[in-house]
Amino acid sequence: MTAAPLFQRVAIKRTIDKLLDATIFLLLLSLLGYRLHFLATNPFNFLHFTAFLCESSFAFTSFLLLVIKSNPFHCITYPHRLLERNRVQEIPAVDVFVTTADASLEPVIITVNTVLSILAVDYPVDKLSCYVSDDGCSPITFYSLREAVKFAKIWAPFCKKYGIRVRAPFQYFADSSRADESKEFQHHWNIIKGEYETLCRKIEEAEEAWDSRDLPFFSGTDSKNHDPIIKIIWENKEYENVLPHLIYVSREKRLKHSHHYKAGALNVLARVSGLMTNAPYILNVDCDMFVNESTAILQGICPFIDPINDKEVAYVQFPQRFYDGLKDDLYGNQLIVDMEVRKFSLALLFIYYCY
Ligand SMILES: O=c1ccn([C@@H]2O[C@H](COP(=O)(O)OP(=O)(O)O[C@H]3O[C@H](CO)[C@@H](O)[C@H](O)[C@H]3O)[C@@H](O)[C@H]2O)c(=O)[nH]1
Numbered sequence: 001m002t003a004a005p006l007f008q009r010v011a012i013k014r015t016i017d018k019l020l021d022a023t024i025f026l027l028l029l030s031l032l033g034y035r036l037h038f039l040a041t042n043p044f045n046f047l048h049f050t051a052f053l054c055e056s057s058f059a060f061t062s063f064l065l066l067v068i069k070s071n072p073f074h075c076i077t078y079p080h081r082l083l084e085r086n087r088v089q090e091i092p093a094v095d096v097f098v099t100t101a102d103a104s105l106e107p108v109i110i111t112v113n114t115v116l117s118i119l120a121v122d123y124p125v126d127k128l129s130c131y132v133s134d135d136g137c138s139p140i141t142f143y144s145l146r147e148a149v150k151f152a153k154i155w156a157p158f159c160k161k162y163g164i165r166v167r168a169p170f171q172y173f174a175d176s177s178r179a180d181e182s183k184e185f186q187h188h189w190n191i192i193k194g195e196y197e198t199l200c201r202k203i204e205e206a207e208e209a210w211d212s213r214d215l216p217f218f219s220g221t222d223s224k225n226h227d228p229i230i231k232i233i234w235e236n237k238e239y240e241n242v243l244p245h246l247i248y249v250s251r252e253k254r255l256k257h258s259h260h261y262k263a264g265a266l267n268v269l270a271r272v273s274g275l276m277t278n279a280p281y282i283l284n285v286d287c288d289m290f291v292n293e294s295t296a297i298l299q300g301i302c303p304f305i306d307p308i309n310d311k312e313v314a315y316v317q318f319p320q321r322f323y324d325g326l327k328d329d330l331y332g333n334q335l336i337v338d339m340e341v342r343k344f345s346l347a348l349l350f351i352y353y354c355y
């Protein structure tokens with residue numbers, strides 16, 4: 001008997017949307033045909049030529065969107081099945097990579113929250129490792145992560161005991177509603193909140209007046225030209241088993257050699273983790289992408305090890321949800337135009353053209 005599935009696809013029917021998309025695309029093609037015909041049968045016309053170039057690019061992106069949207073489905077995962085007693089051994093090890101580049105542009109407390117959300121996630125602690133790449137080579141980042149581990153030792157058990165969903169403390173404490181109103185919970189909640197505030201204060205104080213005597217391996221380092229620094233901030237020992245490993249990496253940088261930005265950082269983490277834990281799966285998050293659902297890593301693993309569909313999946317992309325966006329999304333960061341409005345703007349454009 002095969003084990004129950006861990007992952008299923010449920011197709012989303014969107015017949016009317018598909019028809020609309022195809023009609024718009026055909027209209028775009030006919031518009032291109034018209035432009036070509038006009039250009040071939042008339043003397044050179046700069047405006048028509050520019051319009052032809054723009055509309056070609058428009059038609060090309062519309063085609064790509066049409067393909068992407070042609071066969072959507074919901075991915076349903078069953079992480080609780082993996083947690084059943086006889087399936088726990090199926091759960092593979094995962095190395096999580098967090099990249100940060102500049103402690104002044106990417107606030108350290110944000111990176112710390114991302115790391116805390118990973119250290120406290122619902123995943124077997126002995127199968128998880130977290131590697132932080134610090135391209136800023138910042139002693140404050142290192143110090144803050146070391147302090148964060150102390151907090152994580154009470155934060156992770158608290159989250160697991162009360163089934164907290166969002167395990168980045170800054171987001172959790174921003175929401176005043178509590179899942180559990182019991183006295184015991186309130187008592188714990190107050191202690192944990194106090195400890196989190198202490199952690200924030202320590203980080204702020206370190207940012208204001210840094211004294212690096214404590215961390216000699218950072219003394220005199222230039223963030224653009226330095227030897228590699230690799231430190232195990234926390235090693236998960238079998239007898240403790242409360243937190244995953246946490247490793248700090250600031251890769252070697254030389255002025256003469258390109259460091260290849262995020263890709264370079266990921267390459268180094270792949271090599272370092274290959275020597276240390278060498279998990280078969282890697283999860284990559286940016287320093288400001290905290291895990292907002294406690295079972296996220298388990299869910300991400302489900303398609304890879306599903307007994308039926310596992311051969312079809314090589315890569316899983318988590319959906320992103322943005323936080324702290326501007327109310328009016330002035331710069332279009334939330335992709336609302338691409339996702340929702342574009343279809344209607346195209347329809348409007350055609351009414352205009354037909355007219
Ligand atoms: O030299 C560098 C430059 C960047 N980063 C990290 O790379 C990530 C993404 O860089 P960022 O400048 O924040 O790019 P965004 O536009 O915010 O991010 C989007 O665009 C990036 C570039 O395409 C992708 O890598 C990201 O995953 C995607 O979220 C961040 O964690 C950075 O800390 C480094 O580690 N080293």
Ligand SMILES: [Mn+2]
Nearest residue numbers: 106286287288
């Ligand atoms: Mn970013």
